[in-house]
Amino acid sequence: MAAYEDRYWLSHDNLRLHCRDYPGRDDRPALLCIPGLTRNARDFEALADRLAGEWRVICVELRGRGESAYAKDPMTYVPLIYLQDLAALIERLPLPKFVGIGTSLGGIMLMLLATLHRDRIAGVLLNDIGPDIAPAGLERIRTHVGTGGPQPTWVHAARALAEVQGAIYPKWKLQDWLRFAKRLYRLSSQGRIVLDYDQRIAEPFRVPGDEAGVNLWPAFDAMAGNPLTLVRGKLSDLLSPETADAMCARVPSMDFVEVAGVGHAPTLEEPEAAAAIDRLLARIAAPVPAAS
Numbered sequence: 001m002a003a004y005e006d007r008y009w010l011s012h013d014n015l016r017l018h019c020r021d022y023p024g025r026d027d028r029p030a031l032l033c034i035p036g037l038t039r040n041a042r043d044f045e046a047l048a049d050r051l052a053g054e055w056r057v058i059c060v061e062l063r064g065r066g067e068s069a070y071a072k073d074p075m076t077y078v079p080l081i082y083l084q085d086l087a088a089l090i091e092r093l094p095l096p097k098f099v100g101i102g103t104s105l106g107g108i109m110l111m112l113l114a115t116l117h118r119d120r121i122a123g124v125l126l127n128d129i130g131p132d133i134a135p136a137g138l139e140r141i142r143t144h145v146g147t148g149g150p151q152p153t154w155v156h157a158a159r160a161l162a163e164v165q166g167a168i169y170p171k172w173k174l175q176d177w178l179r180f181a182k183r184l185y186r187l188s189s190q191g192r193i194v195l196d197y198d199q200r201i202a203e204p205f206r207v208p209g210d211e212a213g214v215n216l217w218p219a220f221d222a223m224a225g226n227p228l229t230l231v232r233g234k235l236s237d238l239l240s241p242e243t244a245d246a247m248c249a250r251v252p253s254m255d256f257v258e259v260a261g262v263g264h265a266p267t268l269e270e271p272e273a274a275a276a277i278d279r280l281l282a283r284i285a286a287p288v289p290a291a292s
Helices: 041-051 079-092 105-116 135-144 154-165 172-185 199-206 217-221 243-250 272-285
Strands: 005-010 016-022 030-036 055-059 098-103 121-127 186-187 193-195 228-233 254-257
Touching: 005 079, 005 217, 016 041, 016 079, 030 041, 030 105, 041 172, 041 272, 079 105, 098 105, 098 154, 098 217, 098 272, 105 121, 121 172, 135 272, 154 172, 154 193, 172 186, 217 243, 228 243, 228 272, 243 254, 254 272
Parallel strands: 030 055, 030 098, 098 121, 121 228, 228 254
Antiparallel strands: 005 016, 016 055, 186 193
């Protein structure tokens, strides 16, 4: 496993937030990796193992996840507050240029960051997310987030995940689910295996009218002009083919890749996804030809 440094920063409401910082070349923009709703920095371990050294890799844990502090007010578990937290990190490190890699909620945050820090963004990979979210996928997430209890063993945790998410990764075997469980769960100080997030992140979903959300198409449009990649799980219930097609139409230069046999969301370890990341980074690392 690649070596990293734990870094911490303070939010505007005084929460101690955490990220992993894997060192890399200082003549390239850092990779800012933002995970999905219930996930943490461990989601990007394989990516960091593969790319760290050549690229600096920063893996964020949003408030209420992993080693980031849990919020006193669960109604701060919303994108506009996460945006403030991320903006504070970008200034704290600082990151004059970065490549964003975002899964699900992480991709939403990158779209919002593009409206604030377009000049700092060197490129973006959106993993199974777009400006429109399919209702079926949103309802599935709303149903399951914040509902998992403790598990007596890692095998029990793996089987619990397989029962709920088996349709997302239909080809996975027990060892895959065990590896997945060790990303989503942690061993508590009481020796229990528990989900590694504050289950109160579900509370904003229960507020009437939250379905209206924010129009993210202008935020997506703000990414145009930079290298951009979209990865979609072919079985995804969150990013519809129609939305993916509309994104491609608006940004024809975008590299669009579908991962067969996977739902929401690809792990980014699949060969198709890894190759897409490499193409994106090759575009960013390539020297700009001198003007004649």
